[in-house]
Amino acid sequence: MAFRTRFAPSPTGYLHLGGLRTALYTYLLTRRNHGTFVLRIEDTDQEREVPGAVEKIYASLAAAGLNYDEGPNVGGDYGPYIQSQRKDLYLPYAQQLVESGHAYYCFCTREELDERRQKAAERGETFKYDKHCLHLSREEREAKLAAGVPYVIRFNMPTEGTAGFDDLLYGRLDVDCSTLDDIILIKADGLPTYNFANVVDDHLMAITLVTRGTEYLSSTPKYNLIYEALGWEPPKYLHLPTVMADATRKLSKRYGDPSFEDLLDMGYLRDAIINFIALLGWSPRNERELYTMAELEEIFDVEGLNKSPSLFDMQKLTWFNAEYMRKLPFEEYLRLATPWFEKVLEPGKFDLRRLAELTQSRTEVLNRLPEMVDFLAKLPEFDNELYTHKKMKTNPEIAKDALAWVLPVLEGVSEWTESALHDTIMAAIAGSGRKNGQVLWPLRIAISGRAATPGGAVEIMYLLGREETLARVRHSLSRL
Ligand code: GLU
Numbered sequence: 001m002a003f004r005t006r007f008a009p010s011p012t013g014y015l016h017l018g019g020l021r022t023a024l025y026t027y028l029l030t031r032r033n034h035g036t037f038v039l040r041i042e043d044t045d046q047e048r049e050v051p052g053a054v055e056k057i058y059a060s061l062a063a064a065g066l067n068y069d070e071g072p073n074v075g076g077d078y079g080p081y082i083q084s085q086r087k088d089l090y091l092p093y094a095q096q097l098v099e100s101g102h103a104y105y106c107f108c109t110r111e112e113l114d115e116r117r118q119k120a121a122e123r124g125e126t127f128k129y130d131k132h133c134l135h136l137s138r139e140e141r142e143a144k145l146a147a148g149v150p151y152v153i154r155f156n157m158p159t160e161g162t163a164g165f166d167d168l169l170y171g172r173l174d175v176d177c178s179t180l181d182d183i184i185l186i187k188a189d190g191l192p193t194y195n196f197a198n199v200v201d202d203h204l205m206a207i208t209l210v211t212r213g214t215e216y217l218s219s220t221p222k223y224n225l226i227y228e229a230l231g232w233e234p235p236k237y238l239h240l241p242t243v244m245a246d247a248t249r250k251l252s253k254r255y256g257d258p259s260f261e262d263l264l265d266m267g268y269l270r271d272a273i274i275n276f277i278a279l280l281g282w283s284p285r286n287e288r289e290l291y292t293m294a295e296l297e298e299i300f301d302v303e304g305l306n307k308s309p310s311l312f313d314m315q316k317l318t319w320f321n322a323e324y325m326r327k328l329p330f331e332e333y334l335r336l337a338t339p340w341f342e343k344v345l346e347p348g349k350f351d352l353r354r355l356a357e358l359t360q361s362r363t364e365v366l367n368r369l370p371e372m373v374d375f376l377a378k379l380p381e382f383d384n385e386l387y388t389h390k391k392m393k394t395n396p397e398i399a400k401d402a403l404a405w406v407l408p409v410l411e412g413v414s415e416w417t418e419s420a421l422h423d424t425i426m427a428a429i430a431g432s433g434r435k436n437g438q439v440l441w442p443l444r445i446a447i448s449g450r451a452a453t454p455g456g457a458v459e460i461m462y463l464l465g466r467e468e469t470l471a472r473v474r475h476s477l478s479r480l
Contacts, residue, residue: 003035004208007061009196010042011053014259015060017312018213018243018251021228025240026211027066029272038205039071041082044197048441051066061272062258065293069100070091070205078205090192090200093230094185096151102229104132105151114347119460129182141375153186155226163221168209168238168302175221175460183222199223201414203232211238241281251312255275267318267340267468274322281310290323291476322466335359339348340369350463358454374450376463379472381448384480392437400480406439407430407473410461420460425458446476 007023009015015023043049058073069454070076080086084168097103106129113129120127136144144151157180164174173376180324185196192200199365202210227234243251251257258266263273271292281287282304291299325333334356341352357373374380387399394402409428413421429439444457445468454459461469 002206002208003030003033004038004206005035005211006028006038006202006205006207007066008040008042008055008201008212009046010045011050011057013050013053013056014253014261015057015064016251016259017257017263020064020260021280022062022213023061023066023210023241024241024274024277025282025300025305026397027068028296029125029209029302031212031237032054035208036069036077037067038207039068039074039081040201040205041072041084042198043082043084044087044192044194045324045474046084048357052127055202056261063264064260064274065270067448081328083192083201086197086201087191089204090197091186091190093199093200094196095193097118097185097226097229098153100229101156102130104134105145106182107136107149108132109152110405112145112423123144125411128179130153131156131182134182150188150189152184154182154184154189155222155229157182157222157225165220165224165234165237167217167220167235169305169307170217170239173217173221175218180222180225185226195219195223196226199226202235203227203230207235209238212233214241229341239376240248240305241307243280244309244311246311263317267369268321268325272321273317275324280312281306289320293389315362319365323364325363326361328360330356330360333363337363337365337369340366341373343372344374346377350376354459355454355463358459362454373451375453376460377449379475380446380449386445386449386451387442387480389437389441392441393435394438394441394450396480399445400477402434402439402442402465403446403477403480404436404471407477410473413466416466418458421461422458426475443473447472471473 005026008025009023010018027037029035031405039057041057043054054072061068068074069076070081072079072081094103097122098105107130117127133141133151133154134198141383158177161177163180164172165175166172173188182191183195186192201207220237224234237460244252247255249255253259260273264270265453273293274296275289275294278291278300282300283306284299328336334353337351337356337359341350341355345352355373355376359369362372363369384396384399388395406425406428409425410421413424425439426436429436440457444453444460445451447457447464448460455463464472
C-alpha cells in the first residue's frame with residue numbers, strides 16, 4: 001500500500017518551530033518509508049489568514065530542505081492543494097451524510113445558541129449543541145428551506161458508547177460519545193469548516209498517515225466517526241507532543257520565542273537547526289548527537305519518539321550550531337561570516353580571510369561576530385585593571401614597563417607580516433630575559449581593549465596594520 005503523508009499548515013503567520021518539527025518528522029517518516037509527502041494549505045478560515053503567509057510557508061520549507069512531492073507550487077495528481085480552491089467539492093459529501101442520516105440541517109441562529117450557551121454556563125455545564133434541529137419534522141424542515149432560512153449542516157454524533165482510534169505513539173484512545181458535540185461540517189455560507197475539509201481532503205488525497213500536534217487528539221475520534229459515516233477507511237494517526245518554551249507554556253511567537261526564520265536571520269545554520277529539532281522529542285537510542293538530514297532520512301522512526309512534551313533549549317541549539325560552524329568548509333564559513341564582519345568593519349580595510357580563520361572555531365552563532373571583532377574598527381574604552389592577570393603575572397605596572405620596552409621593538413619591524421612580527425618579538429623577548437606572557441598579554445590588551453579576542457597579539461597586530469598598531473600601543477601606554 002502506498003505511504004502518503006501531508007503537512008497541512010493554516011496560513012496564519014510564521015512557520016513556528018513546533019510546526020517545523022511536525023513537518024520534519026512527517027518528511028523523515030515519509031522518506032524512510034519511500035512514501036509521498038504532500039503540502040496542503042488549509043485556508044478555509046479566511047478571516048485568520050495573514051497576507052503573504054502562504055509564500056512564507058513555501059519559502060520556509062524550502063529553506064529547511066523539506067521538499068514535498070506534491071503541493072500547490074509543485075503540482076501533483078490530487079490537486080488543487082489549497083483548500084480555498086477546492087471549496088465546491090465539500091458540500092456534496094455533507095449532503096450525502098444528510099441523506100444517510102449522519103448529518104442534519106440546523107437553523108438555530110447565533111442568538112439562540114448564545115442564549116443556550118449562557119444558560120449552560122449558569123448551570124455550570126459545558127455547552128454542547130442539543131440536537132434541537134435534528135428533531136424538526138420533515139414539514140418544518142422543508143418549510144424553512146423553502147423560506148430560505150440560513151442553515152448549517154451538523155454531524156449527528158452518536159450519544160452512547162465510545163469512539164476512538166489507535167495512535168501510533170499514544171496507543172488506543174477512546175472517548176465517551178456523550179461528550180461529543182455535533183460539529184458543523186458546512187457553514188451558513190456553504191463553505192466547509194476546517195474540521196470537515198481536513199477529513200475530506202485527507203481522504204481525497206489518499207493520505208495514509210496523518211501527523212499533527214497533540215492539540216488535535218480530542219478531535220480525532222470525531223473525525224474517525226465522519227470517515228466511518230462516509231464509508232471511508234480512516235488513515236493511521238500519529239500525534240506529536242508539544243514543544244514547550246518552559247515548564248508552563250508552549251513555544252509561541254506571541255511570547256517572543258523565535259520562529260525558524262528568526263533563527264536563520266540570527267545566523268543559526270539550517271543543518272544545525274534541523275539536527276536540533278530532530279532530537280527535540282525523538283531519540284536514536286544512542287549517545288550520538290550529530291546527524292545530517294540524509295542520515296535522519298535513513299534512521300528516523302516512530303519507536304524513538306517521546307510521549308512527553310519537549311523543552312526548547314536555546315543553549316542546546318547554540319551548542320549544535322557551534323559544532324556545525326566548526327565543521328563548515330572554510331570558504332563557506334568565510335562567505336557566511338563576511339556580511340556579519342562588514343556590519344562593523346569597513347569593507348576592504350581588513351584581511352577578512354585571515355580574520356575568518358581566527359574566528360571560525362569560536363563562532364557559536366553568526367550574529368555574535370560583530371561584537372567579537374568590532375575592537376578592530378576602534379579601540380574600545382577599557383579599564384587598566386584588564387592588564388591584571390594572575391597566571392600571566394601581569395598588572396598595570398608591569399604592563400607599562402612592557403609596553404614602553406616593546407614599542408621600539410615594533411617600530412623596528414620592517415615587514416608587517418605575522419611571521420616577521422612573531423620572530424622579531426620572540427627574539428627580542430628571549431634576549432631581554434622577560435617572560436612571554438608579561439609582554440604578549442599586556443600588548444594584546446593594549447591594542448584590543450579586550451580580555452578575549454580571536455587570535456593573539458601577533459595576529460591582531462597584523463590585522464590592524466603597522467600604523468594603527470603603533471598608535472594604539474602609544475595611546476594605551478599614555479593612559480597607564
Ligand atoms: N491546519 C492545521 C494546523 O495548521 C493542521 C491540522 C492537521 O494537520 O490535521 O494546525
